[in-house]
Amino acid sequence: MKSRPTLKTIAEHIGVTVSTVSLALRDDPRISRATRDRVQEAADALDYVYNRHAANLRRGDSATVAVCLNELSNPFVTEFLQHMEAHFREAGRMMLFGHAHESLALQAEVVKQMAEHGAAGMIMVPVMGTTAEELVRLQRSYLRHCPLVLISRDVDDAPVDRVINDDGLGVRLLLEHLQALGHRRIAWLGGGQGTSTARDRERSFVEGLAIAGLTPVSIHHGPTSMAFGDAAAGPLLDAPNPPTAIVCFSDLVALGVQAACYRRGLVPGVDISVTGFDDMDVAAYATPPLTSVRVRTDVIGQQASALLLARMAGDQTPPRCQTVDPLLVVRASTGPVPDTPSLPGDAL
Template identity: 65%
Template sequence: MGRRPTLKTIAEEVGVTVSAVSLALRDDPRISVATRERIQRSAATLGYVYNRHAAGLRRGDSGTVAVCLNDLSNPFFTEFLGHMEARFREAGRMMLFGHANESLDVQAQFIRQMVEHGAAGLILIPVAGTRRDDIAGERARHLENFPVVLISRDVEQTPYDRVINDDALGVQLLFDHLYGLGHRRFVWLGGGKETSTARDRERAFIEAMRAAGLSVDDETIHHGPTSLAFGDTMLERLLGTGEPPTAVLCFSDVIAFGVLAACYRHGLRPGVDLSVTGFDDMGAAAYSSPALTSVRVRTDRIGQRASELLGARMAGDRRPPERVVMPPELVVRDSSGPAPVTRR
């Protein structure tokens, strides 16, 4: 069955040189239409397959782009993946995919490997706790201008483009909505200190509370993983306290879904007995029971902008790094409602 045909195979068949074939297959106008067609026809019948290793070796670009996520179980992140894969495929680039799973080591390994593969750029949702050197260190000093775009999470003092959501605005919108409905006893569920997202949302929450003249204490803020289980067990715990909150703001829709599950088991009606809000507005938020009030993070726009920025960098754009902050939108559904009248 012979080996895979190469430019040489075609060249011999058609009776021209390898150079002519190379040029013809890329529609270079230097080759006459007649021979170009003969060459292309021959390539087709021989079943020629372009060898990107050879091309990449010579040209130094493999036509790939690397993308690294760290939480596949959170549909919010896979939304990014879909948006970006589509855009890169349109641009004729393949995607090298990595899943760091919140591990700095895995992230570092991925970055090294994707450089070995000659990826032209990297889009990264940095692992929690990533610092500047975790990204630059692996890429080494020979890659000073290597295009990197961070999305969703910010890492300060990095020389990279970043496209993130306006988390402060999102929390503000949620708080104002709930405050306007009469709520005064708030709880914040989820997040922590490790990601910019968690920090920003929590800070905004605290500021909103202060601005409204409400106090923030140990009972107000509860850190934890972004999981259904966390939301579920935390609500259980809150119900045990003397004065349960009337509004529960969750760091992520995922946590809010867990809260809704616990509410259901306890016969609590979210939106009536208790208001629950999420964050991200993933697709499922419109179909939870009840439908979840959330903040729509524009993953499509963020993904698009990130692809654009990366594209520009790969094309040689050397302007100083940009920090794009994408405004989100409040989406009011049934899980939030007027504060219940205080019984006392």
Template identity: 70%
Template sequence: MASRPTLKTIADQVGVTVSAVSLALRNDLRISQATRERIQQAAKELGYVYNRHAAGLRRGDSGTVAVCLNDLSNPFFTEFLGHMEARFREADRMMLFCHAHETPSIQARFIRQMAEHGAAGLILVPVAGTTREDLDGPQVRHLQDFPLVLISRDVADTGFDRVINDDVLGIRLLFEHLYEAGHRRFAWLGGGGDTSTARDRECSFRQQMDAAGLPVTRDSVHHGPTTLEFGDAMLERLLTMPEPPTAIMCFSDIIAFGVLAACYRHGVRPGVDISVTGFDDMAAAAYSAPALTSVRVRTDLIGQCASELLLSRMAGEQYPPVRKVVPPELVVRASTGPAA
């Protein structure tokens, strides 16, 4: 097997120094255009492939960015990827990717492997239950002074940059929309308490109910996984109550889709007999039956802001940790209407 061509192979063929070849392949203007073109043509003919790993070792930067998402079974989280990948590609950065399956041990292992492979920075959607100790503790000293940006989910008091959605505002927008439509009997289908998003959204729901003078009872708040099955099963339970809710507010679109599916099985018309809302405004929300009223999380702005923060940290910029809160937008569709 023929040996892989090197910078010296090109230099010998063109009759220049190795350093001249290195500069020309990076399109450095210190090498004349004619010489650059000769060198680049020779590299192409020889099948030379730029060794980014070796270059990264020389400059102490691998050129890679690590991204760890908590759960790909929820399409919402994949929306961040497209916005971030485009920005990193523009910056000539390659992405390392991990699907953590909402499992702390997988997340911890990837963080360690990312450091071992010399990634230059990390964007992380923390898995449920992630604490400050998991990011700042003694077992992750390799993250000290490491460029890291958290998105979507917050981890309180950590010393890293965070870019998150304003979940409190999102719930307020939904509640006000439903309250103005005459709803007074509400149910909350939540996602537990292991993430900042679940806690903040439920807390905001309770605050809105209290401000409106409406009681929060055992029948008002229900916890469960972010699945279609949970939403589907909960509707039947809610309908058997002496006074069923006229509005069901769901922690996520996924849960709301399950509720909508169950409505038709029980002969309930969403948007007429009962109002249903989601949160996130995934692409599918506009095409459910009926189209789902939801809160649009600006994954584009969050992804872009996080990418810029990480690139600036990787470039060595020093400033206090940033906590950026991005306001969402209310999107009203046919799944909500006046209280029956």
């Protein structure tokens, strides 16, 4: 039941003071090479573990960074986690992790806890319905001068940094692709209301079609899940005059749609075109592989962590909004409009 060694333990062990040990372990030039070595040796021998609680307390800052995600069940979101962990590790920072479960209340709770744990900076994918006021409140109440960077989702008029995907561009790329294939009857299967991504993608969809003189066959909203894609696709596919293409809010939704197609014996890319968004790993291995828009989670994660570290280092310039360009990835789930005998007068 021996407790952990501290600086004092080491100090007593080799007959110097704690100050000496403290300085020595941090390679302060004031301490002689010889003493430094002796200290290091003793520390190793005693299995000394640095106590950051104490150090942070004294120095009044901390090296930990907090990451609060809206929803973990979406593999796309965990891609951010992955990239950010790597960047922060390189920068020598530990990561506090929180999951807001798309709940405003939980998000506030998590932010509070992270603040109590002395997070020196925070990355966040805001949950649905997060407003600028809410963010300001969180900053004032809990974060004080701890910088905050939003990723993936924007929040209107929020005076905070954000790094987001250019969703408008992504949707335009998809529409160009579908139109080049001859599609004119296109439906939208949308994701969670109350997020900038859902709104921006849908708006770009409607506007993009309008420019081509088209109107959406239909627009449906629902959660960003395979279950929703599956359920919502049914009525679309079974309609007397179904769309020739379904543009989905995300890959998850698109995978659900593909499942619905499968059960009806419809082959995506042949009988109907289906597109995803995000290009998460499984998209490439779907059957058929999914045409999608690759959101550069690595670049977004990289830029966000760089921005956060800069803020933590004292960068006081006004909040920035950085957008990252996505890439269209064409795979087999999209194809030319099937020349089924369509009813005459059906065009437009």
